[in-house]
Amino acid sequence: MNLTKKSKKFFEEAQLHLVGGVNSPVRAFKNVDGNPIFFSRGKGAYLFDVDGNRFIDLVSSWGPLILGHLNLSVVNKIKKTLRQGITFGAPSVLEIELAKEIKKSFKSIEKIRFVNSGTEATLSAIRLARAYTHKKRIIKFDGCYHGHSDSLLIAAGSGPATLGLPDSPGVPPEIASLTTSIGFNDFEAVKKTFETMNDIAAVIVEPIPGNMGVVIPHPAFLKSLREITSQYQALLIFDEVMTGFRVSMGGAQEIYEIQPDLTTLGKIIGGGFPVGAYGGKSEIMDLVAPVGNVYQAGTLSGNPIAMAAGLATLKELKNKNVHSYLNKHLTIFDNKVQESIKKTKINAVFQRSGSMATLFFNSNPVLNYEDAKHSNLTQFKKFFYKMLERGIYLPPSQFEAWFFSFALTEKQMSKIAKAIDEVLITMRDE
Numbered sequence: 001m002n003l004t005k006k007s008k009k010f011f012e013e014a015q016l017h018l019v020g021g022v023n024s025p026v027r028a029f030k031n032v033d034g035n036p037i038f039f040s041r042g043k044g045a046y047l048f049d050v051d052g053n054r055f056i057d058l059v060s061s062w063g064p065l066i067l068g069h070l071n072l073s074v075v076n077k078i079k080k081t082l083r084q085g086i087t088f089g090a091p092s093v094l095e096i097e098l099a100k101e102i103k104k105s106f107k108s109i110e111k112i113r114f115v116n117s118g119t120e121a122t123l124s125a126i127r128l129a130r131a132y133t134h135k136k137r138i139i140k141f142d143g144c145y146h147g148h149s150d151s152l153l154i155a156a157g158s159g160p161a162t163l164g165l166p167d168s169p170g171v172p173p174e175i176a177s178l179t180t181s182i183g184f185n186d187f188e189a190v191k192k193t194f195e196t197m198n199d200i201a202a203v204i205v206e207p208i209p210g211n212m213g214v215v216i217p218h219p220a221f222l223k224s225l226r227e228i229t230s231q232y233q234a235l236l237i238f239d240e241v242m243t244g245f246r247v248s249m250g251g252a253q254e255i256y257e258i259q260p261d262l263t264t265l266g267k268i269i270g271g272g273f274p275v276g277a278y279g280g281k282s283e284i285m286d287l288v289a290p291v292g293n294v295y296q297a298g299t300l301s302g303n304p305i306a307m308a309a310g311l312a313t314l315k316e317l318k319n320k321n322v323h324s325y326l327n328k329h330l331t332i333f334d335n336k337v338q339e340s341i342k343k344t345k346i347n348a349v350f351q352r353s354g355s356m357a358t359l360f361f362n363s364n365p366v367l368n369y370e371d372a373k374h375s376n377l378t379q380f381k382k383f384f385y386k387m388l389e390r391g392i393y394l395p396p397s398q399f400e401a402w403f404f405s406f407a408l409t410e411k412q413m414s415k416i417a418k419a420i421d422e423v424l425i426t427m428r429d430e
């Protein structure tokens with residue numbers, strides 16, 4: 001396999017014109033000390049690079065492509081919509097249809113506002129929570145990523161996390177100081193924060209974190225967050241940009257049976273186009289303009305093509321029983337990986353919720369970001385390149401989730417499990 005020839009050339013050229021050669025940092029392969037691969041085409045479960053290599057894709061564009069590349073129903077719906085125009089800057093019926101489809105799965109949502117990214121969804125939800133509660137502080141959790149807005153770029157995953165300080169120059173410490181970041185799954189710390197700190201507007205959480213690698217919540221943790229936010233009249237925001245329509249149709253809130261006050265969505269609901277959304281009870285959402293005076297707007301928000309792609313994706317998820325297919329085959333897959341870990345005695349744990357998963361090179365289960373940081377990154381790097389050599393494209397970082405798609409056949413899933421087994425054996429023997 002010629003992995004890098006043309007990709008390397010394009011990356012050199014890209015760096016002359018684009019910052020770091022990429023438009024989103026994790027794509028740059030920094031976590032695995034390498035050059036990113038340039039892709040030219042995707043079809044079903046496969047990605048094809050500019051050097052003519054074919055890979056099984058477990059990135060799925062970081063989550064949105066739960067149906068794989070170029071799903072026919074989605075493509076046809078896009079084509080049909082495109083013939084009518086690209087954008088109107090005025091209402092169109094598809095926005096109602098997508099909103100209704102989302103509400104069928106998310107019982108906690110009465111009203112929705114569509115935006116263009118997950119970042120926009122979370123920053124808008126926080127503004128709304130502050131306006132609704134007339135309070136200003138935010139609680140989040142270490143390693144949870146909620147996009148790159150100032151208030152949320154605090155201990156936000158694999159970035160340079162420094163306690164109490166912003167993760168990035170350019171975020172004023174005054175703004176960062178309004179956000180408190182706490183260890184995930186650590187309810188005692190949340191309780192203490194509420195007891196010692198006034199003015200908390202909201203707790204925002206990835207109910208099943210995927211942005212530090214996949215971490216499973218203690219069910220009691222999420223329940224306690226629901227109770228304490230109600231008790232202190234703060235809002236509970238579930239950031240389900242990744243988990244919404246991924247771990248189940250109704251996201252993590254359906255699995256754990258918890259109704260947050262606000263939910264943020266993105267990724268899958270745009271079917272591969274830039275979309276985000278926030279929603280919740282009408283009483284809260286109606287504070288947003290034009291009904292209320294919390295301002296938030298978007299030139300391309302609710303774009304017909306994006307709405308069409310999202311709508312077709314959600315319909316296909318339901319019509320084809322995608323989640324039950326993925327759950328069934330990933331249970332088998334999961335067992336095989338656990339077996340390989342046991343057999344090779346490699347220090348690794350495979351953590352999974354539905355069709356998102358992470359293999360941590362760690363001797364213990366990863367319950368929070370502190371645990372995740374103690375993973376063996378050298379081992380991950382080795383693993384990543386050995387999988388790549390076997391034609392499997394994983395996220396190029398230990399702290400990311402793998403996303404399995406409905407386009408994967410049983411045979412392809414077996415192939416991935418077999419590759420993992422082989423690679424772990426080689427790593428043991430090295």
Ligand SMILES: *Cc1c(COP(=O)(O)O)cnc(C)c1O
Pocket residue numbers: 116117118119120122145146147148206210211239240241242266267276
């Ligand atoms: C991806 C993600 C975001 C940010 O979404 P963008 O569309 O990249 O801005 C926010 N929250 C979570 C949980 C995410 O996974």
